[in-house]
Amino acid sequence: MIETDKGKIIDYKLGDVTGDGINDEVYIMSCAFNKCLNRHWLVVKEGNSERIFKYELTENNYNFEIFLVKFRHTNKLDIFIRSIGECFGGCVNGKIFTYDRENLKEIFNTNDFYKKNKLSAFYRDDYKVDVLNYERNKKYIVDIKENFKYYLDFVYYGDGKVKEGKDKANISSVWGCNLYYPMGSEVSNISIIQKVIGQASTDDICLIESILKWQDNSFRVIEQNVILKGAFINKNNRIKEISNKKDFFIDKRNCYENNLKGLNKYINDNEDFDSSITWYYLAILQFFEKDLIEALKSINMNLSFKHPYPSKERALTLKEEIEYSIKSNMFI
Incomplete structure (x- = not known):
């Protein structure tokens, strides 16, 4: 990212988007030194005439990227812009522009597709x-x-x-x-x-x-x-055994977060069932066994209760640890 008095360059690509055989400069720009809040522009500078075209991107998104791609013709590149938005389940916004008669024309938008x-x-x-x-x-x-x-x-x-x-x-x-x-x-x-x-x-x-x-x-x-993500064939682990067990209860006085064997034994010795407690300790077991995505699902289920066990603060702390482990494993 480059920042000058004229603006902040978020991303930059070089390629022939006008179809005249000469490379053009394509930028995603934002305001310099945070003078405006999350406003972005697509800027094209023609390689032949050096004329500049500017188009404001209205999405209040982040992580903007540019790709120059042949979608329609083999002799001309279109402009594909991708960004990340805030919505339920996470979302990506994609737009495709083409250079048509000295103008930028939008030919695709993921919002319209949806x-x-x-x-x-x-x-x-x-x-x-x-x-x-x-x-x-x-x-x-x-x-x-x-x-x-x-x-x-x-x-x-x-x-x-x-x-x-x-x-x-x-x-x-x-x-x-x-x-x-x-x-x-x-x-x-x-x-x-x-x-x-x-x-x-x-x-x-x-x-x-x-x-x-x-x-x-x-x-x-x-x-x-x-x-489909699939299921394990004959997976022999403690979590599978728990899922097949009819009921279980974990006494609030007994916490085995740092002792997986003790936690397994305690679960195995109890029969009553409390849903919020179940999800909390399933998350712990899954976390210990490095099944991090399933652990994140379980702790989210626990947090969906009005009064998550053992408390909302402790459940959120466990969730943060799981999310940190997931992010760390992505770079291993």
Whole structure:
């Protein structure tokens, strides 16, 4: 990032976006020295004439990036801008601009895609989730019966019937917007990822990937797939045993955060059940066993209660430790 009196350069690329065979300069700019709050502009400087075009980006986002990509023609680059926004489940905003008759023209926006390609998801009896795309007349069925018993108990009765008022799952806005190069193609497609979210923002039932291609003067969905994270085959660990155990209770006077064997034994010796306590100690077990994503889901489930065990402050502290471990492992 470069900062001068004229502005702050967030990202910069060099390439032929005008189609005249001469490289042009493309920038994402912001105000210098924090003179304006989170305002960004797309700036194009023509390599041939050195004329400058400026377009304000209205999203109140961060982490702006530029990519110069052949989406429509092999002899001309389009401008792909990606940024991160604040929304439920996390979201990415993507825009594509083309240089048309000495003007910048927007030809794609993930917000428009989200509005026009609505997905719905519903819990169904027998531990199934239906994902529906009415626009494409498609239905996808996801089997979730391998999930933890205590997780499923939030949505289902013991006979596998959906509880009243618990039938709707959530769909994230655009969670990923990436380039997709088909084999042998000289132009790129777009890959849009959305999440089907269960009982917490970190609870991903599945991902929906939509592939878009430039056809008839617009980007159109040519393919849509469901991505599943899968379940372990014959996974022999303590967490799986807990999920199969009918009930258990952990006395509030006994805390074994620093003794995994003691915690396992104590859980095994008790039979009563308290949901908030269950999620807290499941998170601890998962944290010890390095199953960090599942640990984050469990502590979020604990925090969803009005009075999380053992307290909201301690539960949030555990969540911070889990999130820190996840971030640390990303760079190993």
